[in-house]
Amino acid sequence: MVNIKKLNKISPVIYDFLPKEKYNVSSHLEDSESDAFIVRSADCHGMEFTEDVLAIARAGAGTNNIPIDKCTDQGIVVFNTPGANANGVKELVLGCMIAASRNLPEAYDWVKTLSGQGDEVPKLVEKGKGQFVGGELKGKTLGVIGLGAIGIMVANAASAIGMNVIGYDPFLSVDKAWTISMYTHKAEKLDELLEKSDFITLHIPQNDKTKGFLSTPEFSKMKDGVIILNFARGGLVKTTSLFDAIESGKVKKYVTDFPDADTLCHPNVLAIPHLGASTPESEENCAVMAAQQLRDFIETGSIVNSVNMPECIIPPSDTVRLTILHKNSPNMVGQITNKIASYELNIADMANKSRGDIAYTVMNLDHEISADAIAELSQIEGVIKVRVL
Numbered sequence: 001m002v003n004i005k006k007l008n009k010i011s012p013v014i015y016d017f018l019p020k021e022k023y024n025v026s027s028h029l030e031d032s033e034s035d036a037f038i039v040r041s042a043d044c045h046g047m048e049f050t051e052d053v054l055a056i057a058r059a060g061a062g063t064n065n066i067p068i069d070k071c072t073d074q075g076i077v078v079f080n081t082p083g084a085n086a087n088g089v090k091e092l093v094l095g096c097m098i099a100a101s102r103n104l105p106e107a108y109d110w111v112k113t114l115s116g117q118g119d120e121v122p123k124l125v126e127k128g129k130g131q132f133v134g135g136e137l138k139g140k141t142l143g144v145i146g147l148g149a150i151g152i153m154v155a156n157a158a159s160a161i162g163m164n165v166i167g168y169d170p171f172l173s174v175d176k177a178w179t180i181s182m183y184t185h186k187a188e189k190l191d192e193l194l195e196k197s198d199f200i201t202l203h204i205p206q207n208d209k210t211k212g213f214l215s216t217p218e219f220s221k222m223k224d225g226v227i228i229l230n231f232a233r234g235g236l237v238k239t240t241s242l243f244d245a246i247e248s249g250k251v252k253k254y255v256t257d258f259p260d261a262d263t264l265c266h267p268n269v270l271a272i273p274h275l276g277a278s279t280p281e282s283e284e285n286c287a288v289m290a291a292q293q294l295r296d297f298i299e300t301g302s303i304v305n306s307v308n309m310p311e312c313i314i315p316p317s318d319t320v321r322l323t324i325l326h327k328n329s330p331n332m333v334g335q336i337t338n339k340i341a342s343y344e345l346n347i348a349d350m351a352n353k354s355r356g357d358i359a360y361t362v363m364n365l366d367h368e369i370s371a372d373a374i375a376e377l378s379q380i381e382g383v384i385k386v387r388v389l
C-alpha cells in the first residue's frame with residue numbers, strides 16, 4: 001500500500017486515479033508514515049521528510065509553499081500542474097478588471113445603504129449612480145507581466161475585447177510564443193510596459209528573484225491612475241511602496257487575490273480571498289493532473305511536470321526497473337553500470353536525463369536485483385535515491 005497524505009482538501013476525483021486497492025490517500029496520515037504528499041497552498045516549509053518520501057504533487061501552479069531545494073537534496077520529486085487552473089484565474093482577472101474599472105464593489109456597497117427607502121429606491125439609484133462612473137476596457141492598454149499559462153490567456157482575452165496588450169516575459173519559450181495573439185505587443189524592457197499601461201496584471205512566480213518585483217522605482221514609472229491586479233502572489237508587490245503610490249495618485253486601485261493585514265481594509269484595495277483557482281473545473285483539472293503524475297512516477301518512474309527533476313517519459317515495462325536519482329557529475333553512470341555488471345545483471349534498456357545538478361537514470365534489468373546490490377548502489381557517492389519497481 002502506498003500512503004499519500006493530503007495536506008489540503010483536494011477534489012475527490014483523485015480517487016479515480018489513485019485506486020483504494022493500492023493507494024491509501026488520506027489527510028489523517030502522519031508525515032512520518034507518508035510515501036508522498038498531495039498539496040494545494042498549505043505551507044510545507046517547516047516539514048521534515050523521511051527518506052522514504054518519494055514525491056510531492058502540488059495540485060496547482062505556484063510552488064513557493066514547498067521547500068524545493070530541500071526536496072531536491074533529499075531526492076523528492078516535486079510536481080505541479082501547469083495550466084490546469086489557468087482558465088479559472090483568467091476569468092477572475094477579467095471580471096476584476098471590469099469590477100475595478102467600473103467601481104462595482106463601491107457601487108454594490110452603496111446601493112445596499114438604500115435599504116429601507118421603499119418606493120424611493122429607483123429614484124435614489126438614478127440620482128446617486130453618477131458617483132460610480134467608471135471607464136470601459138476597450139481601447140485601454142493592459143500590461144501583462146509573465147506570459148506563461150495564465151498571462152497568455154489573459155493577454156488573448158483582453159485583445160479579444162478590444163484592449164491594447166503589452167506583454168513582458170524575458171524567459172518566454174518558443175512554444176508558448178506560438179499561442180500568443182498576434183495583437184500582443186512585446187515589451188523588450190519592463191519600463192516600456194510600466195510607462196504605457198492603464199492596467200497592469202502580474203502572472204509570474206514568486207521566488208527569491210521576483211520578491212518585491214513592483215516597488216518604488218517601478219511605481220514611479222507608471223501612468224497616473226493605473227489599476228494593478230495581482231493574482232500571482234502577495235510578495236511580488238512591496239506594500240509600503242504601493243501605499244505611497246496610492247497616496248500620490250499614481251495607483252488608483254490595487255486588486256489582490258492575496259490580502260494581508262495591511263492591504264485587507266485599505267479603501268483603494270479590492271481584496272479577494274485567493275479565489276483564482278477556486279472553481280470546480282480548475283480544482284478537478286489540477287487534482288486529475290497531480291494524481292496522474294504521481295501515479296505514473298510511483299508505478300513506472302516517469303517524471304512529467306516536475307519543478308526540480310528532469311523530465312523522463314518511459315513506457316511501463318514487465319521487467320525489473322531500477323530508478324536512480326543522482327548528482328549530475330562525471331562518471332556517475334559509469335559507476336552505476338559497473339556496479340550492476342559486478343552483480344552479473346544485464347541492462348536491457350536504459351535512459352539518463354539531467355537537469356542542472358541532478359540526473360536521473362532508469363534501467364530495465366533482465367533479472368531481479370538483490371538487496372545487497374541496491375545497498376551498494378545507494379552507497380556510491382553522489383547517488384541520492386534508488387528505487388526498484
Ligand SMILES: NC(=O)C1=CN([C@@H]2O[C@H](COP(=O)(O)OP(=O)(O)OC[C@H]3O[C@@H](n4cnc5c(N)ncnc54)[C@H](O)[C@@H]3O)[C@@H](O)[C@H]2O)C=CC1
Pocket residue numbers: 060061062063082083085086089145146147148149150151168169170171172173203204205206210231232233257274275276277278
Ligand atoms: N490566484 C491563484 O489562484 C493562482 C495563482 N497562480 C500564480 O500565478 C503564477 C503564474 O502561473 P502560471 O501562468 O500558471 O505559471 P507559468 O509557469 O505558466 O508562467 C509563469 C511565467 O512567468 C515568467 N516569468 C518568470 N520570471 C519572470 C520575470 N522576472 N519577468 C517576467 N516574466 C517572468 C515565466 O517565463 C513564465 O512564462 C504562479 O506561479 C502562481 O504563483 C497560479 C494559479 C492560480
Ligand SMILES: O=C(O)C(=O)COP(=O)(O)O
Pocket residue numbers: 040041059060061062063085274276277278
Ligand atoms: O495554483 C496556484 O498557484 C494557486 O495559487 C492556486 O492555489 P489553491 O490551489 O487554490 O490553493
